[in-house]
Amino acid sequence: MSVSRRPFAPLRNLNAKVAAVPMIITVLVVFVGCTLWTVVYSFTSSRSLPTLDFVGFDQYVRLFRTSRWTVSLKNLAIFGILSLTFSLVLGFILAALMDQKIRFENTFRTIFLYPHALSFIVTGLVWQWILTPTFGVQKVVRDLGFETFNFPILTDGRFTIYAIVIAGLWQGTGLVMALMLAGLRNIDDEIWKAARVDGIPTWKTYLFIVIPMMRPVFITTLVIISATIVKVYDLVVALTNGGPGIASEVPAKYVYDFMFSRGNLGQGLAASTIMLTTVLIILVPWALLEFRPRNRSGGASK
Amino acid sequence: MSSSLPSFEPRGHRPKRFVSPASIMIYSVLVVAAIYYLIPLYVMVMTSLKGMPEIRLGNIFSPPVEVTFQPWATAWNSACTGLYCEGIKVGFFNSMKILIPSVILSIIIASVNGYALSNWRFKGSELFFTVLIFGAFIPYQVMLYPLVIITRELGIFGTLTGVIVIHTIFGMPILTLLFRNYFVSLPPELFKAARVDGAGFWRIFLQIMLPMSLPIFVVAIILQVTGIWNDFLFGVIFAGTKNFPMTVQLNNIVNSTQGVKEYNVNMAATILTGAVPLLVYFFSGKYFVRGIAAGAVKG
Numbered sequence: 001m002s003v004s005r006r007p008f009a010p011l012r013n014l015n016a017k018v019a020a021v022p023m024i025i026t027v028l029v030v031f032v033g034c035t036l037w038t039v040v041y042s043f044t045s046s047r048s049l050p051t052l053d054f055v056g057f058d059q060y061v062r063l064f065r066t067s068r069w070t071v072s073l074k075n076l077a078i079f080g081i082l083s084l085t086f087s088l089v090l091g092f093i094l095a096a097l098m099d100q101k102i103r104f105e106n107t108f109r110t111i112f113l114y115p116h117a118l119s120f121i122v123t124g125l126v127w128q129w130i131l132t133p134t135f136g137v138q139k140v141v142r143d144l145g146f147e148t149f150n151f152p153i154l155t156d157g158r159f160t161i162y163a164i165v166i167a168g169l170w171q172g173t174g175l176v177m178a179l180m181l182a183g184l185r186n187i188d189d190e191i192w193k194a195a196r197v198d199g200i201p202t203w204k205t206y207l208f209i210v211i212p213m214m215r216p217v218f219i220t221t222l223v224i225i226s227a228t229i230v231k232v233y234d235l236v237v238a239l240t241n242g243g244p245g246i247a248s249e250v251p252a253k254y255v256y257d258f259m260f261s262r263g264n265l266g267q268g269l270a271a272s273t274i275m276l277t278t279v280l281i282i283l284v285p286w287a288l289l290e291f292r293p294r295n296r297s298g299g300a301s302k
Numbered sequence: 303m304s305s306s307l308p309s310f311e312p313r314g315h316r317p318k319r320f321v322s323p324a325s326i327m328i329y330s331v332l333v334v335a336a337i338y339y340l341i342p343l344y345v346m347v348m349t350s351l352k353g354m355p356e357i358r359l360g361n362i363f364s365p366p367v368e369v370t371f372q373p374w375a376t377a378w379n380s381a382c383t384g385l386y387c388e389g390i391k392v393g394f395f396n397s398m399k400i401l402i403p404s405v406i407l408s409i410i411i412a413s414v415n416g417y418a419l420s421n422w423r424f425k426g427s428e429l430f431f432t433v434l435i436f437g438a439f440i441p442y443q444v445m446l447y448p449l450v451i452i453t454r455e456l457g458i459f460g461t462l463t464g465v466i467v468i469h470t471i472f473g474m475p476i477l478t479l480l481f482r483n484y485f486v487s488l489p490p491e492l493f494k495a496a497r498v499d500g501a502g503f504w505r506i507f508l509q510i511m512l513p514m515s516l517p518i519f520v521v522a523i524i525l526q527v528t529g530i531w532n533d534f535l536f537g538v539i540f541a542g543t544k545n546f547p548m549t550v551q552l553n554n555i556v557n558s559t560q561g562v563k564e565y566n567v568n569m570a571a572t573i574l575t576g577a578v579p580l581l582v583y584f585f586s587g588k589y590f591v592r593g594i595a596a597g598a599v600k601g
Contacts (some may be wrong), residue, residue, distance in 0.1 A: 119532030
């Protein structure tokens with residue numbers, strides 16, 4: 001080791017270390033520190049101010065006895081399963097249709113994707129307006145002559161979560177379509193030719209050859225959508241504000257309300273810790289799958 | 303195929319294929335889907351151009367009989383959010399005041415991070431990077447309260463600086479990933495040659511890397527502009543009542559419980575709030591898609 005050219009280890013690459021200071025602080029203080037803080041304080045009796053008075057799992061026990069929380073979880077499950085299923089299926093079908101060397105591809109892509117540029121607040125308010133019984137779809141159908149037509153999706157608590165699903169799909173399917181289209185374009189043309197030579201019908205080629213080959217795209221999409229589903233907040237605030245009653249509450253809203261407007265910090269922290277756990281349950285298996293075999297070179301991002 | 307040819311000229315099999323059952327099916331599905339995606343935009347625009355009496359009587363899909371731009375003026379100048387009746391323009395300027403510094407700051411920091419991570423790795427840099435990427439998936443709700451305490455201690459809670467710092471922090475994972483992947487893909491010979499010539503960390507960054515990075519900067523700007531403009535949660539918590547961004551003010555205008563709901567004004571305000579990201583989207587088409595794809599790449 002030539003001492004004259006290589007400086008003392010901590011000073012080596014000093015500029016790079018200085019440049020990385022904001023990242024290091026963010027990682028240590030925010031992503032690690034704040035998360036740990038939340039987990040630790042979720043075991044305390046904190047109300048409007050944080051206190052270090054540990055009460056074990058009391059907050060969690062109380063949380064799962066609260067109907068508003070269990071309703072939130074149920075809604076998140078319904079919203080999550082329906083959004084995932086429909087956005088993946090519809091997104092893939094749209095992408096497969098767009099991949100048929102069609103005309104006006106750019107126009108269609110623009111139309112499918114523009115809702116994704118809009119905020120959840122805008123999305124929520126527009127669909128609130130379209131689904132309002134007194135003005136929206138219900139009134140339009142009644143005006144057409146079907147006078148007993150009922151579409152109480154926003155006023156009957158049993159259906160409100162589906163309104164959120166509809167709006168969420170409108171906003172998000174375009175993104176899935178774009179990702180899937182990119183995935184389809186990466187499939188070698190030779191595969192299609194070979195399948196055609198073997199006389200395999202198109203739908204079978206998609207189902208048994210193309211989709212399995214697109215596994216990485218599906219997984220990435222799945223992880224991205226799941227992470228946004230768990231966080232869903234703005235959309236609910238704008239579309240239903242959790243109502244009627246508590247019918248369309250979601251965990252993220254529970255956390256916000258208990259932390260910032262009800263002054264019941266312990267509940268908010270316990271609820272957010274459950275959210276964190278949910279994300280880890282999704283993320284850890286994915287990370288293990290993704291990062292274990294590192295011999296696969298290349299990939300979408302290098 | 304040149305479009306100047308008259309359409310009736312015989313041209314082999316193409317016209318036949320164009321109307322094959324398969325293509326009819328493909329186009330009809332796509333057109334139906336396109337209508338579904340366009341309806342909300344159509345309804346928004348139509349509603350915002352009607353007067354209230356016409357809204358109460360007519361249906362939401364019918365075009366306005368009498369076009370009026372009054373709702374737009376009201377939405378911009380005098381719609382009420384909470385106690386104030388100064389219109390959505392207050393929110394618009396707040397959003398701008400948040401947007402511009404947040405975008406600049408987050409992109410500067412992330413590009414330098416990405417550059418350091420790709421060309422000047424140091425012990426632990428990969429570990430920090432991995433945690434950073436994982437941080438992107440942690441629900442914000444988990445970090446919110448401690449961040450409120452930190453910003454309050456720093457004296458920036460409820461200020462524009464506070465919300466700008468928060469946006470910079472939460473933009474960091476995806477932007478750093480974007481820049482790192484881009485810088486890794488540049489030919490390493492350039493970097494080596496510059497080092498041999500004696501250029502240091504900052505000089506290589508400013509004189510060699512930056513001039514080659516325009517495409518990735520465009521993508522990063524698009525991602526950040528749409529992301530920050532559309533934010534609601536950080537604005538409502540960290541910006542403070544005076545500085546509420548447009549999304550928060552819009553929600554306050556539309557979902558306020560008092561008074562008669564002026565749907566036309568609400569829809570005009572909604573369009574105005576959606577206008578900035580929509581313009582970005584329409585004028586940057588290809589880059590927007592690339593930005594989305596880049597935001598989706600694996601770490």
